[in-house]
Amino acid sequence: MTAPRSPKVAGIQPAISPPSQTPPSESRAASSTDTADQADASERLSDLTALHELTAELARTESLDAALRETLRAGAALLGARRGLIALEPGAAPGTAPERTIGLGLGHADLGQIETVPRASAAYARILDGTADTEQSAGPSVGQPAGPSVAPAVAPPAPSGPSAPSSAPSPGHSRAAEHEEEAAEHPHPESPDADPAGITYPDIAADEALDPRHREVAARLGFAASYAVPLDTRDGTRLGAAVWLYDDPSEPSARQRHLLCQYLRYATEHAARIGELARARAEMTALREELLPPALPRVPGVRLAARHRTGPRGGGDWYDALPLPDRALGLAVGGVTGSGPTAVAAMGRLRASLRAYAVMEGEDPVAVLSDLELLLRLTEPARSATALFAYAEPASRRVLIAGAGHCPPLVVGPERVEPVETTLSAPLGMLACWEAPSVEVTLREGETLLFYSDGLLHRTGDPMDRAFARLHGAAAGAPPQARDDPDALVEHVLHTLLPGPLADQTDHPEDVVLLAARF
The missing domain is CATH 3.30.450.40 (GAF domain)
Incomplete structure (x- = not known):
């Protein structure tokens, strides 16, 4: 059988000869290879x-x-x-x-x-x-x-020696080699x-x-x-x-x-x-808990309760309650700027220093915070801190309070729920010399002084004035049995402001501190 010829046009011989026919067996093999490649690509995809x-x-x-x-x-x-x-x-x-x-x-x-x-x-x-x-x-x-x-863990080695298959090139050798290289990669x-x-x-x-x-x-x-x-x-x-x-x-x-x-x-x-x-x-939480009071002291005439929630990296908020001479009681809350190990370490140093200053000059809360501010400027010049210190006499229910950029405490009792208006002042470390007057408040029998950190207000997601109004409403709406028990009061306030899992979430950057003292 002769191959077909292309007709001549106007006596001109075609410059390109017609392609030769592909044998049917090779066509089927190529089609089978393409189908296998498509199936392989589909499987990989x-x-x-x-x-x-x-x-x-x-x-x-x-x-x-x-x-x-x-x-x-x-x-x-x-x-x-x-x-x-x-x-x-x-x-x-x-x-x-x-x-x-x-x-x-x-x-x-x-x-x-x-x-x-x-x-x-x-x-x-x-x-x-x-x-x-x-x-x-x-x-x-x-x-x-x-x-x-x-x-x-590895494939068995290929056979070698006389029984090994021949590696002579075949018609499709180059294509197979490409597949082997791709499979190796x-x-x-x-x-x-x-x-x-x-x-x-x-x-x-x-x-x-x-x-x-x-x-x-x-x-x-x-x-x-x-x-x-x-x-x-x-x-x-x-x-x-x-x-x-x-x-x-x-x-x-x-x-x-x-x-x-x-x-x-x-x-x-x-x-x-x-x-x-x-x-x-976990290590940060353990370190932080070691730097906070392991237990609240027992002081005649006062019942104490506290709650503390920390952020994922560990923040610098703290609280403290320590017995002082003459049957007095020192109460403190505060916070160091920043987070992480350095903030926790700075918080530990400031809390320990505040305890020492409170023993020496507790009757003058302004002097306690002034000494703390001087120490902060000398040892932590790049940091600032908020703090609130209260010197309480449980027998007379007389409390002297000084604050440095911290939220004012709340007085919670059967007949009133109102903030203690401390003098507005800058945080420690912000000014060349910190000083602000203290405020004196006399509590009635059965009333509770509630301290808290600004992290409690920030976690609500509301503006500060609205968050404070919610805090005031939560304290005012506490049931009578909660007002008589400081532990029940802080639990009620915490879960009213932060309902459900918000109260215990560990991935929020803000720390939460609540400290209640019922006289």
């Missing part, structure tokens, strides 16, 4: 979309518990499992017991039963104890009872070298190498297989171990293990950051 959605959900979590529960949920979706658990390393979760377990689809009783499995047989315990790191051989496939399967989900080193029990009931207690617990809780992986950060820090449980004998595919590995690279770093932040906050 689907995987990337799934990972993006799951990591976006994880990024919205703000607590360690929430991050770990989201990690469990995402891992179950990627592996096709329904239940799971995470066991943390000792010390991985600040402020908790040495070892903590979080479950997905498992109640406390279920977790308790799983924890009765001997550690030599439980996959998560082997990871935490480090005994799983010595496993080198891959286990059997599903249904072969010969012990756990430890996923290899971006491992395909089915590539075994991207698989995390996990422990697989593909058929627990049939695995006679497992501890009998392990098989008994699995049968009682209704799971037939498990897959466990360590939760390690990039720097090698082990946060714990995660285990996902299957209802039927099964094990994750190479693609599922690879997707889980990609997800855990982000999840572990996110959880580690949240854990470090929680640990820093």
Whole structure:
């Protein structure tokens, strides 16, 4: 059969010869390759979309518990499992017991039963104890009872020697080489070298190498297989171990293990950051609490109560109550500008200094604040502070008060609720020399003097005048039993101004201080 010829036009021979026909077999092969490439690209896009959605959900979590529960949920979706658990390393979760377990689809009783499995047989315990790191051989496939399967961390080496396949170039060699280079840079989900080193029990009931207690617990809780992986950060820090449980004998595919590995690279770093932040906050809170009074003193004729809420970085607000000579009582509230460790340290120094000045010059509150202002200018020239100090004589219910840029206290009693109008003055450290007169107030029997920080007003979100009006209304609306009990009064005022979780939130930058003294 002769190839077709293009007709001549006006006696001119065509400059471009017609293309030769492609054999049908090569056309079908090219079409098959294109279809495979499209399917591969579609699969990669689907995987990337799934990972993006799951990591976006994880990024919205703000607590360690929430991050770990989201990690469990995402891992179950990627592996096709329904239940799971995470066991943390000792010390991985600040402020908790040495070892903590979080479950997905498992109640406390279920977790308790799983924890009765001997550690030599439980996959998560082997990871935490480090005994799983010595496993080198891959286990059997599903249904072969010969012990756990430890996923290899790297792919087996290619065969060498005479039996190795020939590397002679083929017609499609260049295209195949390009695919191999691309796979080396971006491992395909089915590539075994991207698989995390996990422990697989593909058929627990049939695995006679497992501890009998392990098989008994699995049968009682209704799971037939498990897959466990360590939760390690990039720097090698082990946060714990995660285990996902299957209802039927099964094990994750190479693609599922690879997707889980990609997800855990982000999840572990996110959880580690949240854990470090929680640990820093806990340490800051502990340090701050150590700098505040461990307990309020007992002074005849006065009942005291206090509430304190700190921000995420730790602020500089404080309160104090100390017995003074001649059966007097010193009451103080104040705040240092700034936040963080330096502000907390400055607050501790000022509070300790104010206690010393109060013992020496307590009868003159102005002198106490003047000495404090001089100390602040000499030792903390870049800071300012607000303070309010009251010298109280419980026997006569006479109180002398001096304030430096601080909110005036409230007198709360059965017949009146009104502020004590202290002289308006600048905070300490703002002027070359601070001085302001004090004010004297005599309380009636059964009345309470309520001190508070401006952080209480700021947390309401209202302008200061409106927030103060709300504070006045909350104190005036306190029930009779609350007015007779300073502890009940500060609790009522706190939760009236900041209802619900606002009163106890730890992520607000403003500190809250309430100090009540009922005479």
